Amino acid sequence: MPVSPAAWAEADRIFAAFRAAGAQPVEADVLQPAAVLLDLYGEDIRARAYVTHDPVRGELMLRPDFTVPVVRAHMDGGAEPARYCYRGLVFRQQDGRGGQPSEYLQVGYEAFDRDAPAADAEVFALIAAQLADLPVRPATGDIGVLTAAVQGLSTTPARRRALLRHIWRPKRFRALLDRFAGRTPPHPARLRLIAELARTPAAALMAAAGPAIGARTAEDVEIRAAALAEDAKAPPIPAAEAAALDDLMAVADTAPRALDRIADIAVDLPALIPAVERMAARLGALRVAGVDVEALPFEAAHGRTTLEYYDGFVFSFHAAVHALPPVASGGRYDALTAVLGRGRSIPAVGGILRPGIVAQLREAGA
């Protein structure tokens, strides 16, 4: 299905607005090296992107988004601070018969700036302004709040790392939290292993189980077995902290009331205090940028199931009545710049609009 003239017109309008806001236009290749994207996103992206092969360059992907190539270009020699904008097609496999296009336009704006609250507000307000005359509702969240809470839990570093790794997978996160808090018992196989390890060295257990085949070595197994024996001795996460984390994940209110609620929860989880301060600074910056903060929805769980590079402020805009994909989305991805910057990093925030959906909304309203 070709992109409609109306969608191209919306893309031109939004792109011009981003340029007028001071962003430097950037181009990105349609064919992106697959290895970089796979390394960042994991196998999930393989199911969503189109993978192809080049006899010289190896595995390539039709760009599933612009963020990664734009960040790579910036980290390879951009000035600082910087604002970039882009527009073009992205390619995503659509499973099923929902009729969503597998190639569609995105127009995006990315800000690389060390003043995080102001940059968050700038990106959000700029994208909101492009949708000002349309029936859309915003949604916001902050992955950094949850991250801060986990980092402050009274438990072993290994358990904190395991929880942090699964922030973006709510089901697995919940299962881990329940187990670390002693709310679900360990698997019988784990109890058996711990009992065996107390009597018999791991090497002997392995030798009895089978030959050491494959690239995961006996040493790998031994290290993890020792870690499991250590973990079995760790006390559970205190019930009050686990309950506070539950409360935190359930926060869904207007942004100012959510902030109050999270500040209350910070009494039990003091590690939240810097995140509360960051959120307050952002709400202040959003007010200055002209956003109606009093009515702005905030959900602590928002953004937890999207691509896992967002690590701070996250937002999206949805059609108020029509069942359509989000018309715009974005967020902060500081960690991504560190990964792609090979040692260097810069705080970054950005977002995209889908002109095709904007055009559909305008048509429906006309």
Place this chain on the structure above:
Amino acid sequence: MTLRIGVPSKGRLMDKTFDWFGQRRVPMRLAGADREYSGVIDGLPGAALVLLSASEVPRELAAGRIHLGVTGSDLVRETLPDWASAVAELAPLGFGYADLVIAVPAFWIDVATLDDLDAACAAFRLRHGRRLRIATKYHRLTRDFLKAHGVADYALVDSQGATEGTVRNGTAEAIADITSTGETLRANHLKPLDGGVIHRSEATLFLSRVAPWDAPAQATLGQLAGRLGIEVPFGPEG
């Protein structure tokens, strides 16, 4: 139009399919010379037999070139995106059982469950700087299953045969493959994970939701359903 029924064209799957239909007063047989892939259904004039490779049956159903088809439930789920919108399951046939399971080297004493696999993947990536590889030919089923269970930091690698040998041969660290008794896994020093059954497969009679269901085809389907003693969930919606 004629009701077209796709069945596996050779081997035990064909024999058992013919037996299953034969026991229900729908005798199927090969026609012509021994090596010719054509068949007939006796006593059901409105129906035609289409002999296909079991792996082609899902695609033919989804394209609507056959009305009904017999194949493994695993193949339908693996081959067709959003399979339930393209086909309906009419009847499990009680043979062709096989479990698609995740298996790891038996000496991994620290890995018994999917939780363990996920944690082992994370540790492996940290120590080796790459993702732990799982060899399979069932990419969609395996990826959907691991995603649903929140397993991350793995990479699927394609293996179209002798998958149990990939770990020993150094091309993968774990596998997702079909097993019926577990014997081949054990012989290759692998063990299935607890909770690692991705799908329990069985030869199944499927109905295409997109085939041309005109009045004669529907009438023949009604006749066939009566003899087979099965419900037809897909109504004649025209």
